[in-house]
Amino acid sequence: MSEFHEHEHGHPHDAPGHAPPAPDEKVHSYYQLLGLAMKELLIEKGVFDAGEIARAIEKRDAVTPALGAAAVARAWTDPQFKERLLADGSAALRELGLDAGALRLVVKENTPSVHNVIVCTLCSCYPRDVLGLPPSWYKSIEYRARVVREPRAVLREFGTNLADDVAVCVHDSTADVRYLVLPMRPAGAEDLGVEELAALVTRDCMVGVALPAAPTRID
């Protein structure tokens, strides 16, 4: 949240005595300070210890978009798995040994006539258990405000130019469900194996702001 609640200075930056912070001097926002204070209190009260926090952060940081990409690549090569993934994302991921988390995961399939894109206008709901932490642009006021009302313009800024006859469907994750986009398999990827296919599936493709690039061929 901190990026939306920057501290107010109340004085101009060029006022005398306002030197920029030294490189090793950390400036914390209000919410960062609140978080640190809370963490220290909880440790002091024995609710958990510093090691448990470090391990929880490590576990969270270990989740990368590679998990989602593995599921997409499997769906591209196994039509029955794709059917199950679209019917119940969380259950299909468990088949791959992946835990989609406590919240239900709904997978939206891009087709030649519909392109899906995901946002959370209220905060930063994101399928963290399959994509890791959201990029900062996903949490930005600009993305959240604009992608719902001018999705085609936002997609163009990501380099994604959709034909006029492709409908855009924006999914605003407002409640207890998390969304993931199943992109279309790019042309030229017919001969690739699951792992090579997974390498084509980026985070942005699964948020729906990008399309998987065609594989580069070395002939």
Next chain:
Amino acid sequence: MADPFAPGDRVRVREDYPPGHVRTPVYVRGKPGIVVRRLGEYRNPERLALRLDGAPLKSLYQVRFRQSDLWPAYGGSDADALVLDLYEHWLVKAREA
């Protein structure tokens, strides 16, 4: 719990602005939409935010809106849509036209 809406039902989002932790974005309030599917029953976030138990459970529906119904100056295709998830107490059956 009763299941007040079915897929295909025409609904309207309540045009109401209560204080608190409301998960219904302002831009859909008062707008017409169509129920896509029921996602299940969940604890009511407006009650959870008050540190209550979130009971009674609320049905959660995926609701589809036409972009041109949400934004009068919408520049994209008529087929463009926005889908979001709304709890039952935010939806009313739309009057037949």
